[in-house]
Amino acid sequence: MPDITWEDPYCAEASACFRIGxxxxxxxxxxxxxxxxxxxxxxxxxxxxxxxxxxxxKADHLL
Numbered sequence: 686m687p688d689i690t691w692e693d694p695y696c697a698e699a700s701a702c703f704r705i706g707x708x709x710x711x712x713x714x715x716x717x718x719x720x721x722x723x724x725x726x727x728x729x730x731x732x733x734x735x736x737x738x739x740x741x742x743k744a745d746h747l748l
Contacts, residue, residue, distance in 0.1 A: 689721070
């Protein structure tokens with residue numbers, strides 16, 4: 686498992702919390718808070734776009 690530095694969880698109203706992390710190689714990670722060992726990894730830009738869509742209500746069913 687890579688050495689991931691996790692940010693504080695983001696929690697929307699009445700939904701699961703998720704966390705964003707990065708490693709020393711510049712990879713980005715996203716995981717449901719409390720289950721960080723089961724993460725998705727991609728580029729910063731791809732995960733940033735996913736998070737913006739979730740916050741906008743376009744993809745809230747994914748988490």
